[in-house]
Every structure is written in structure tokens, then in C-alpha cells.
Amino acid sequence: MSSVPQERRIVTAIPGPKSQELQARRVNTVAGGVGSVLPVFTTRVDGGIIEDVDGNRLIDFGSGIAVTSVGGSAEAVVRRASAQLEDFTHTCFMVTPYEGYIEVCEQLAELTPGDHAKKSALFNSGAEAVENAVKIARAYTKRPAVVVFDHGYHGRTNLTMALTAKNMPYKQGFGPFAPEVHRVPVAYGYRWPTGAENAGAEAAKAAMEQITKQIGAENVAAIIIEPVLGEGGFIEPAKGFLPAMVKFANDNGIVFVADEIQSGFCRTGQWFACEDEGIVPDLITTAKGIAGGLPLAAVTGRAEIMDAAHAGGLGGTYGGNPVACAGAIGAIETMKEQDLNGKAKRIEEVMKGRLSKMQEKFGIIGDIRGRGAMIAIELVKDPATKEPNPEAATALAKACHAEGLLVLTCGTYGNVLRFLPPLVIGEDLLNEGLDIIEGGLAILEANETV
Structure with missing residues (x-):
């Protein structure tokens, strides 16, 4: 009640x-x-x-x-988080670990798209998750460049401000920004010059051409996109655009990252929005809806990519806080049961x-x-x-x-x-x-x- x-x-x-x-x-x-x-x-x-x-x-x-x-x-979030509060609030997973962190990673492996072996790392915020996804992709590919899209939003840290498209209020006066970030067109159907029916194919072609000619696909560590663009205006990339970009990434050894921070965890009527066109990202970033309001975020992906970072290269004092992990188990329980x-x-x-x-x-x-x-x-x-x-x-x-x-x-x-x-x-x-x-x-x- x-x-x-x-x-x-x-x-x-x-x-x-x-x-x-x-x-x-x-x-x-x-x-x-x-x-x-x-x-x-x-x-x-x-x-x-x-x-x-x-x-x-x-x-x-x-x-x-x-x-x-x-x-x-x-109820499940409050119950589980309250029980965890009574046991302990923090040890730092990097000092003495605890089961709740592992449980969340197990749930993420089960729920995220794809049947490949997966691993996760937990953080505090969406921006942290995106920033760590870039670190992991660079460690895995040994490449520097990152490709993002018009109208995209990825956070407010220095690197994620560079990834974010909109200047005001997110970037104005806060530069200079991190280098090796490149922006390409997205299939914004409503505003595509030749009509929404052409947006998917034409935007994908333009994006791939820019990457090939201006950056060099062999220099790109990651392509990062929100499967439904959030802050940019809830833009659904026109059909065909995301599959084309995934194929391009796969063909060129680029890590494809789905930023599901706003669109994940049942928000779009699927566990993750990228499932709509059968997209299986190499890495997926999550936060927001993951823990019922407690601060938690994650990068989940192919085990061999996630393991590319050296021991000690990922983490943070509060990342995967035990109370937040308990909240996440309660939130996922609620999503399934209801x-x-x-x-x-x-x-x-x-x-x-x-x-x-x-x-x-x-x-x-x-x-x-x-x-x-x-x-x-x-x-x-x-x-x-x-x-x-x-x-x-x-x-x-x-x-x-x-x-x-x-x-x-x-x-x-x-x-x-x-x-x-x-x-x-x-x-x-x-x-x-x-x-x-x-x-x-x-x-x-x-x-x-x-």
C-alpha cells in the first residue's frame, strides 16, 4: 500500500x-x-x-x-537497502569486497543483450560509467579516438562534456575539453533534410564516411551512442542506422558502446532500448534506473574487453557501494515481479x-x-x-x-x-x-x- x-x-x-x-x-x-x-x-x-x-x-x-x-x-528497494544499512555502509570493494557487488554484476550479465561471457565494473554515476567505458575501450584497442553523435549527451565531467553535443548549459565556459573526440551525424528522422524514410541509410553513410576520411577507422577505440538520445530530445535513430553503425564498428575492430543510462532498465518497454533492433553492444553503460534512486552505475560488456584494463586501473572509493547494490537488487526484483x-x-x-x-x-x-x-x-x-x-x-x-x-x-x-x-x-x-x-x-x- x-x-x-x-x-x-x-x-x-x-x-x-x-x-x-x-x-x-x-x-x-x-x-x-x-x-x-x-x-x-x-x-x-x-x-x-x-x-x-x-x-x-x-x-x-x-x-x-x-x-x-x-x-x-x-518496498523491495527500501527493505534491502535498510537491511544492508544495519550491517555496514561501506568497506570499499577495492579493500575488502562483499557479495552485493557480485550479485549486481551477475544480474547485469543476465539482463544485458547477448549470450557471450560478460563482466561488469560498478561506479557512482552515469558520467563515471561512460568515462570508464572509454578507458576500457582504449585499453582493449590501443587506439585513441572516440566517436560520438550530434544531439548526444553523456555527462558533465571533462571527458564526457567533450562527448556531449549541446553547449549551453553543459559546456559553456568549462573548456578546454579532452582531445580525440569526434562528432558525426545521427539519423534524426523528424529533421532529416530528405525525409525520415531516408534518414537511417543516409546518416549512417555520412557518419561512416566522416570516420573513414577524417579520423581513420583504424584510429577509433569506441563509437558511443544512446539508443534513444535523451537530453538531445528523445530522438529515436531512424531504423537501420544503429545496425549499420554496429556492423561498421565490428568490421573495423571498434568497440561499440550503448549508453543506456537514461533508456535502460525497462524504461522503453524492454530491459534495454538497443534490443529494439537486435543490437548487441560490446559495452553497455547503465545508471539512473538501476538502483531505485541510490547512486550506482555500471559498465557491462564482453569479458575479454572488460578484462583489458590492468588490475587497479578501474574503481573508485564509493563505486558499487553496498547500500546502493542492495537497492539495485531490490529495483530489479521489482521490475521482474511487477x-x-x-x-x-x-x-x-x-x-x-x-x-x-x-x-x-x-x-x-x-x-x-x-x-x-x-x-x-x-x-x-x-x-x-x-x-x-x-x-x-x-x-x-x-x-x-x-x-x-x-x-x-x-x-x-x-x-x-x-x-x-x-x-x-x-x-x-x-x-x-x-x-x-x-x-x-x-x-x-x-x-x-x-
Whole structure:
């Protein structure tokens, strides 16, 4: 039974007075570079509801950016993490190891695509996982270069900022960045010049030509891509693009890395988004949804590649923390027992059905895309020109927040509203959230702000 009633309740303005008091304290002590989408201060989260200090209950279409897929206080996560807390909080796996780390690696070997021998290394964050995947690929291939894609996002460390495409807010003023990072086109169907039907083949050809001519395939250690691009706008690479890039990598001795940090662990209706076209990556990076909200990340891959790094070359003080590992076992248990892949597919069915009807009413919705509970709408000023409309995305998000629906924006052009509800959200809350979105779109149209 949910500890937080699963119903939206607005009792103050958003944010309320207690949240405003905490925000004033925050301004005095928290660095200004740390932003928040919505400065309502949370007290409890469960199912599809966030409860704040003022007693407001908001419908959650964000899941802490795809983290709390099993809910913010899932029973199995809390139970297992609490039991581990009573035993010990830390030893450092590199000093005296413990079983929980091994259990997580065993689960990752079972769940990730491919039937080859696999090994994993655990870390704290998605950026750490990506950075270590690059280290492993370079150790294995003895090559320096890394290839990434337009609109990709891979983190905020120095190396992963270099891998990330979008400048503001992720890279502006933080350079110089790590060298030997090369960016090539991705098959962004909605904006591909010759049409979505040509995007897969044409983008793959352009990417492979750039790699061959400008870098030299023999110099590339890794090709890294999100099977569904997250921060870049929930872009699904057009069909055929990912298989073509995998074949190119395999033919040229390049390690293919699937960054599943946002799209993994049932988020797209499959354990991992790369399964959609039968992709079997050499390495896969995971984080976010892996541990029910506790900080944990992993690199999982072919055993011979994972073993390329010398002993002591991988690790970190907190990597694979025992409490986080316990949380991960609880989260995976929840995903299996509650068939969260099936629930993600049902969320897609409901959301795309409703959003398609909205698109017929509101020309501002240029594209609806995504899979499972990773759905987005791209807002445009004119469907014919597809000119991005970031102002409308900001205004719609603000209108949703005022009504008690937490939504997030994203996209290279800042014009995408992304929906990442917890996979355990009730269908009544899902539809109520969609009602709020439809109401916000109607207000935008009435005010002619679109």
C-alpha cells in the first residue's frame, strides 16, 4: 500500500510558502550553478506522486530524470537497502569486497543483450560509467579516438562534456575539453533534410564516411551512442542506422558502446532500448534506473574487453557501494515481479494515443516520439517549416507545474517536452497528467504565445 496517497492535491501556490522559505536558505548556501526545474521541496515520493513541504501532491512525469522507475520508495528497494544499512555502509570493494557487488554484476550479465561471457565494473554515476567505458575501450584497442553523435549527451565531467553535443548549459565556459573526440551525424528522422524514410541509410553513410576520411577507422577505440538520445530530445535513430553503425564498428575492430543510462532498465518497454533492433553492444553503460534512486552505475560488456584494463586501473572509493547494490537488487526484483516492461508499453499506448489526438488539435506539436515510458513532443512554430519553439516548451512546462504536474524539457533546441513517469504510476494519474498537458496547450493557443 502506498505511503503517499496517489492523488494530485494543490493546497498552495506552486511553489508554496514553506518551499519559498527553503529556497531563500538555499540561495545563501548552495552554488548558483546547481539549478532546479521546479523549486518545490520534497518530503515524500511514492508511486506517481511527489509530496512537498507545503502538503501539495504533484503528479510525477519526471522520475528524477528516469531514475525512480520503480517509484521513489519501492518496498523491495527500501527493505534491502535498510537491511544492508544495519550491517555496514561501506568497506570499499577495492579493500575488502562483499557479495552485493557480485550479485549486481551477475544480474547485469543476465539482463544485458547477448549470450557471450560478460563482466561488469560498478561506479557512482552515469558520467563515471561512460568515462570508464572509454578507458576500457582504449585499453582493449590501443587506439585513441572516440566517436560520438550530434544531439548526444553523456555527462558533465571533462571527458564526457567533450562527448556531449549541446553547449549551453553543459559546456559553456568549462573548456578546454579532452582531445580525440569526434562528432558525426545521427539519423534524426523528424529533421532529416530528405525525409525520415531516408534518414537511417543516409546518416549512417555520412557518419561512416566522416570516420573513414577524417579520423581513420583504424584510429577509433569506441563509437558511443544512446539508443534513444535523451537530453538531445528523445530522438529515436531512424531504423537501420544503429545496425549499420554496429556492423561498421565490428568490421573495423571498434568497440561499440550503448549508453543506456537514461533508456535502460525497462524504461522503453524492454530491459534495454538497443534490443529494439537486435543490437548487441560490446559495452553497455547503465545508471539512473538501476538502483531505485541510490547512486550506482555500471559498465557491462564482453569479458575479454572488460578484462583489458590492468588490475587497479578501474574503481573508485564509493563505486558499487553496498547500500546502493542492495537497492539495485531490490529495483530489479521489482521490475521482474511487477512486469515493468509491460507497464512501460501500456504507458506508451496511453500517452501516444492521447498525444496523437492533441497533435490533431494543436499544430504546435510537430512530432511525437519515443518508446515505453520515454515519450516526448517536439514543439514548433509552424509544422511546415519545423522552426523550433523553445518559448512554447518553457511556457507549457510552467503551466503544467502550476497545475501540479512535474514535466521536464530537453532537446538541442530547447523545444521538447519529455515525459518520464514512474513505471508504477496509476493509469488514472497518467490520464490526469495528460489532461493537464492538453489544458496547457489550449491556454497557449488561446494566448497566441505559440
